[in-house]
Amino acid sequence: ILQLYGPLNLFGTSYRSLQKNFIDMEKMLDLFQEPVEIQDQPEAKPLVMTGGEVVFENVSFGYNPMYPNLKSVSFKIPQGKKLALVGPSGGGKSTILRLLFRFYDPTQGRILIDGQDIRTVSQSSLRRKIGIVPQDTALFNESIGYNIGYGKIGQDRTQIFDPTRSASTLHRRRISSGSSDNNTNLGGAGIGEGARRPSLSGKSAKSAARGRKRRNSVNASLASHVRGTEGDEDADVEGEDADYDDDEDWEDDGRIQAAAEAARIHEIITRFPEAYATRVGERGMRLSGGEKQRVAIARTILKNPPILLLDEATSALDTQTEREIQNSIEAISKDRTTLMIAHRLSTIVDADEILVIQKGEIAEQGSHEQLMQAGGIYAAMWMQQLREDRTLVGSSHSSQKE
Numbered sequence: 001i002l003q004l005y006g007p008l009n010l011f012g013t014s015y016r017s018l019q020k021n022f023i024d025m026e027k028m029l030d031l032f033q034e035p036v037e038i039q040d041q042p043e044a045k046p047l048v049m050t051g052g053e054v055v056f057e058n059v060s061f062g063y064n065p066m067y068p069n070l071k072s073v074s075f076k077i078p079q080g081k082k083l084a085l086v087g088p089s090g091g092g093k094s095t096i097l098r099l100l101f102r103f104y105d106p107t108q109g110r111i112l113i114d115g116q117d118i119r120t121v122s123q124s125s126l127r128r129k130i131g132i133v134p135q136d137t138a139l140f141n142e143s144i145g146y147n148i149g150y151g152k153i154g155q156d157r158t159q160i161f162d163p164t165r166s167a168s169t170l171h172r173r174r175i176s177s178g179s180s181d182n183n184t185n186l187g188g189a190g191i192g193e194g195a196r197r198p199s200l201s202g203k204s205a206k207s208a209a210r211g212r213k214r215r216n217s218v219n220a221s222l223a224s225h226v227r228g229t230e231g232d233e234d235a236d237v238e239g240e241d242a243d244y245d246d247d248e249d250w251e252d253d254g255r256i257q258a259a260a261e262a263a264r265i266h267e268i269i270t271r272f273p274e275a276y277a278t279r280v281g282e283r284g285m286r287l288s289g290g291e292k293q294r295v296a297i298a299r300t301i302l303k304n305p306p307i308l309l310l311d312e313a314t315s316a317l318d319t320q321t322e323r324e325i326q327n328s329i330e331a332i333s334k335d336r337t338t339l340m341i342a343h344r345l346s347t348i349v350d351a352d353e354i355l356v357i358q359k360g361e362i363a364e365q366g367s368h369e370q371l372m373q374a375g376g377i378y379a380a381m382w383m384q385q386l387r388e389d390r391t392l393v394g395s396s397h398s399s400q401k402e
């Protein structure tokens with residue numbers, strides 16, 4: 001029995017880690033659920049960005065048209081300003097983000113970016129201008145440098161690959177085939193946010209050798225996820241995948257390190273065994289939730305989009321990590337039009353405007369000071385969170401005494 005216990009235990013551990021990755025992936029896909037297919041209009045033009053102003057004009061929407069999940073929602077985010085969405089679970093916050101990314105079209109009303117109805121522009125041009133930092137970021141079983149750079153570096157040869165789009169493709173395949181992909185969940189990394197490796201146009205001999213070595217079944221599997229999807233960037237991707245002559249020097253790319261510094265993750269990476277060349281998921285190399293979110297922030301810094309969608313992590317973070325993430329969110333949202341779902345109210349005190357979304361409607365609207373003064377839902381949420389924080393501090397003190 002003892003002899004059996006070892007392998008069984010090992011199996012249990014692997015199974016649990018595999019299970020956790022599926023849960024991670026589900027969480028990530030949660031915000032950007034499988035959408036109804038949205039098509040470009042035949043005369044769709046590229047989105048022309050002049051500043052990044054976002055306007056919701058009497059937007060109503062229901063996943064089931066009989067039951068509206070958003071009811072005549074109107075707001076404006078001026079260029080470079082930050083709007084925070086707060087409110088009870090199921091109120092419609094994520095739905096607002098999904099509509100702006102055009103996973104669905106409103107049943108009534110319009111969404112405008114710099115005066116253009118997003119239904120009239122091509123989806124690829126829209127999504128190139130929008131960066132997303134999801135709550136939970138899935139990573140490739142690749143080097144940390146690669147994980148930061150994949151969405152952007154190599155753009156010289158290909159267009160930016162849209163992470164959420166491939167996630168939805170992956171999701172669709174997973175559902176339709178009913179099977180999981182072994183390669184997507186190696187060693188605790190998990191993928192799902194992207195489906196190809198981009199390439200650098202300039203190669204070095206060193207990276208070429210390393211690149212060839214690394215060209216493994218993960219890539220083939222990732223490539224297969226992309227095929228069969230429509231859209232111009234996907235067509236590009238397929239061409240790229242056909243010849244794997246891409247090599248990378250993720251670890252030595254100064255842009256990646258600069259982005260990691262801005263996202264406050266560089267220090268942590270330098271402590272990894274091989275710094276930027278450390279493979280995520282190898283020998284138990286796992287990133288914490290907070291670290292993964294900072295990887296997503298670094299990626300988005302590289303993508304440099306004028307519009308940013310942020311879904312703050314709900315998971316409990318220690319104070320230091322929270323501060324680090326807060327700093328990196330500040331770094332990334334500065335001068336970008338930002339729409340952020342906030343769970344910790346302390347992170348949005350400085351937002352230009354806060355909307356309390358409840359039952360698909362804007363229940364309250366204003367700055368932190370205005371809403372506190374109004375003494376309504378927001379003020380009550382704030383007091384509630386203060387009480388919870390005090391309880392937490394209290395319990396950690398008492399456990400320290402013990």
Ligand code: ATP
Binds near residue numbers: 063087091094
């Ligand atoms: P949370 O804070 O829990 O993430 P939320 O405010 O972001 O909540 P949404 O995810 O926008 O809320 O959901 C709004 C409503 O729409 C909820 O009642 C939810 O159950 C429903 N809903 C979300 N996605 C779908 C879907 N794909 N099909 C049908 N109903 C959906």
